[in-house]
Amino acid sequence: MTTSSQPMIDQWYPVALASQLPPEGRATQLMGAPIVVLPGEPIRVVAGGGRDLPVTVRYGHVWTSLGEPSKELFDIPEADQPGRRLVEVGVVRVRCSPLRAVENFLDIAHFPFVHTDILGAEPHTEVGKYDVEIREEEDEVWATKVQFYQPQAAKSATGGITTDYMYRVPAPTSSVLYKTCPARPGDWDVITLFVQPLTEELCDVWPWMALFDDETPTTDLIHFQQMIFLQDRSILENQIPRLLPLDPGREIPTRADLTSVAYRRWLKRHLFTYGAQLVAQ
Amino acid sequence: MILYDYILSPDAYKVRLMAALAGVKLDLRAVDVHPGREHESEPLRALNPAGSIPILIDGDLILTESAAMLVYLARLAAPEWLGDGDAAGGARIQQWLSFSPRLTDHLGGARATEMLAEPGDLPALQQAGIIDLRQLEAALIERRIEGQCFLAADRPTVADIACFPYAALAPDGGVSLDPYPSIRLWMRAIRMLPGFIEMPGIHRLHELKPEPLSTETPETV
Known part of the structure; x- marks a missing residue:
């Protein structure tokens, strides 16, 4: 499938940290097309043939699109809330489908086995009932009322707590996670996964956070998130089939996978299939 | 004993692992290697001109080579590892x-x-x-x-x-x-060693033994 026939081409994608652009620019790829992100005022993104692509700088990252985005980049209102620490985690390259990277981020059931003694621990492996919906007005996937027992839910957590989660998918390769803020009960910490599709089976992942935490050094916050994501990476690179299957085939989802089921259904509805396979193989 | 550390650095992990196996407590100082490149900053270059991580400091002793740190930790607390x-x-x-x-x-x-x-x-x-x-x-x-x-x-x-x-x-x-x-x-x-600790990408052993009659293969070897 060529990228030009892809509805995903008109979406926004992260391609660099705005604060970390080298003077010569960042040469990278977007959906198979070589691009260069150039520092300056304004920051430019140039595709092959010298074509300037649309640019938005938001949430610490430079965003662009090979097509013509019909709407602005999704809003994360918490990003502008006073008192939050905005944490740029940096890039991690993963040899997996960009859609699989997002799907893994939406999954809770793997916590005790992959993030042992941090985001989960045996025998507390059960994922309770939670709500999932595709919100028609916003055109986003939401999972709410998710609860999970966690030995060390965040860098600022000092012991095991039952953590509340909400997940939101506002774009095919971006997800926003809201979770209990140990430092400010009643508020949500915001942790995002912004994924840059390099090809259908290779992506650069840019985690980013907006937290209430006045005590933990920034470096520790970055390393906590890098530790978590690098534990995922070795799993993601071994998932088969490489492309995310959008039709039910050999996989049998359980109740804990409802967010994934809704995400896949939403992708299919929009023909967001870059990194997916439509027919189970 | 202070270790200038990075969670994703395998060289730093060697030292954390050896210390855990030998029962030595380390005071960890996280260095923003990626994306911040703090290991190349002036204060850390002053400790280690090579600009690499880890750096181990014990009193007057400053070590910048992980192999030397392993030998030092073993000599102090676990000589059988030598x-x-x-x-x-x-x-x-x-x-x-x-x-x-x-x-x-x-x-x-x-x-x-x-x-x-x-x-x-x-x-x-x-x-x-x-x-x-x-x-x-x-x-x-x-x-x-x-x-x-x-x-x-x-x-x-x-x-x-x-x-x-x-x-x-x-x-x-x-x-x-x-x-x-x-x-x-x-x-x-x-x-399997008692006291083993993991790092991102190196998982600990879970229960991997399959049931005797199970047709499923273990997750990892």
């Missing part, structure tokens, strides 16, 4: 300590290129890393024929800790460990 003191055994350990930077350069270079999008000639790094792994595999096969599963003695030594992390993380750099059964068995033996 072998038996005979000439051949000691030399064998030293041989592997000197070998280990090749793993850092090649497999570690491939990992930085492939995972953290740093510049590097990935195919050349992977190829050099495969040559290193073949050498490690051949040595471990010989040890197995003698009925031993560690590199330099009949028990684990600092040589094993020096070589373990970059070998175990080879898949991070796109180099598969499937062709090396002796390396995989050796890694499992290290992961």
